[in-house]
Amino acid sequence: MVTIKDIAKLANVSHTTVSRALNNSPLIKEPTKRKILEIVSQLNYTPNYNAKNLVMQKSHTIGLFFTSISNGTSPSFFADTIKGVNSVISQEYNLFVRGIDDYDDYSSINKMRFDGIILMSQSDRDNTFIYHVIQKNIPLVVLNREINNRSIINILSNEQEGSRLAVEYLIKKGHTDIALIEGKKGFKSSQKRKEGYLAALIENSITIQMEYQVQGNYDIQSGYRAMDTLLELECPPSAVFCSNDDMAIGAMNAVFARGLNVPDDVSVVGFDDIGFAQYSTPKLTTVKRPVENISIEGAKKILSAISSNQPGERIFENTTLMIRDSVKDLTTI
Template identity: 40%
Template sequence: MEEVTIRTIAQRANVSHTTVSRALNDSPLVKAATKKKIRQLADELGYVPNLNAKGLVEQRSFLIGVFFSDLDTGTSPSFLVDVIKRARDFLPKGYSLSLDSVESLSASGNVSRHQFDGAIVVSQSKKDDPFIATLIKRRLPIVVLNRKIDRDDVSNFSTNDYLGAKKILEYAVRMGHRKFGLIGGAESFVSAGDRQRGFTDVIRENGAETRPEWQRQGNYLPESGYQAMRDILSASETPTCIFATNDDMATGAVRACQDLGYKVPADISIIGYDDMNYSKYLVPRLTTVRKPTDNIVQEGVSALTELLSDPAMAPVKKIVEPTLIVRDSVKDLRK
């Protein structure tokens, strides 16, 4: 079968190949009716754009780099999958994603304008700052998601994790809880520090109680939540509510309770953070904080898309508020 090209469509539509190219790229120079006619004809003929050829003409790779902090250890697999899925949903048609860790790219230095058209840095740690500075120095269009950064020359979309932690701990206090345990996240991650500060401030502000034996350090992965919970339950006295600082660790904590014969929330309450897709299907359904990942990724991809078209676009900075999600994993002690 003969390959269908832009010239094939142009001959059938009786227009120039330039008009076809503009129509397929949604140029405002082509009338809406002409665009519709050309697109329908392209679909009927089974036209597939040659992105490699297009890239050579426009000096584009049609590849977006997505870089995560501590991909092998600290980044939750659930969060990773969620970000990738949303980025694929929101990127313009024809673009592909390349996934890697900030650490490996920082070590190799192998990031350039020839390799990627743009980059999405999903940053968790201040250790990422030199990598972000390198991308900016190489004039690669980038957006930074997840963590609020100090510099003002790059678009940055983040969430207020301190506020989210305060919201969920204050809810537990309203439910009558006064004795709290904590399973902390990856120590180098800014989110872990922000969530722990929220925990500490609510305890202090409400005259609640926590003890060293009720606090354990995790790394945002389910296994660490499981082991931390087993350690906390081995104390001579246990708290009434545990704040696991992400849903993956909360899942591990719930399992540890079940394995040791504790019922959640009848014997001990557990709260999480992130509101991952599976949280509403756990038994019990998890009370947590909805991190607005969809919103952050959508706004970030939109800003990057505009930046690809207009490199002079002014940076956009936005902090999105998280939302308390009340389900079934917190016992009401007021009764």
């Protein structure tokens, strides 16, 4: 029978270090923890917990993973996600937050460490992580990105429809020269929001102009740079749809820096409805994406999945156009 001492000898560490690794202690460096858990997995070792833990098989930890925390995830999106999940997760559970891109491999992602996992998915690159979690039989809820696997609990908002409605609103206000500041390359949200923008133009027989589509990165700086590029054009747009609010705020600042005005010279629409949107000057017209509501629903679903087997389902939360002061009505001129 394999013991902790056997594992300690193979890993060349103390049995205390092995015990800490099995209990998900923050006192151990991630590479050491991974090495120990790999050996544990290879030897099919089952920890000899007390009777209660042996029956329950619980780590009392829920993992909240993002595609990336440092690259392409805006502070408001990150905060709203954690706020939503944390409002539901009781003190019985520890909430472990990490970016998938922090991991070289996923050997430390197993049932001994996580009772359940919530993934705020932003890219197709997450699929490898999703398959790993499924293989390890860890209850999983995927937020934000549509997953073509009916066995998974999948909660998201209809971003393409939200973007289409935003651009249609600009068209109804008389705008035809409408630009797009795109989101981060490779993110599904960027693709869906661009598809909504294009759909609105096509449905209203407005010519698609490639120079009006400028790459952004979901941060304020990229919104500023993209708007600068658009304003340098021989025929600048009368309105700009920004793929998130952070870029919209950057874009508005680029307009102001040239001595121009929003919305008199350029109308701006954002996406997300972050807290700052209604306090900007002018107040930002934007698409409200219910990130916090999606996260709350995800947390409820993961708790249910931990306590009992839950069938896969897809849940859509509606987006809403929040009309404020950053769009000029050209039909009244």
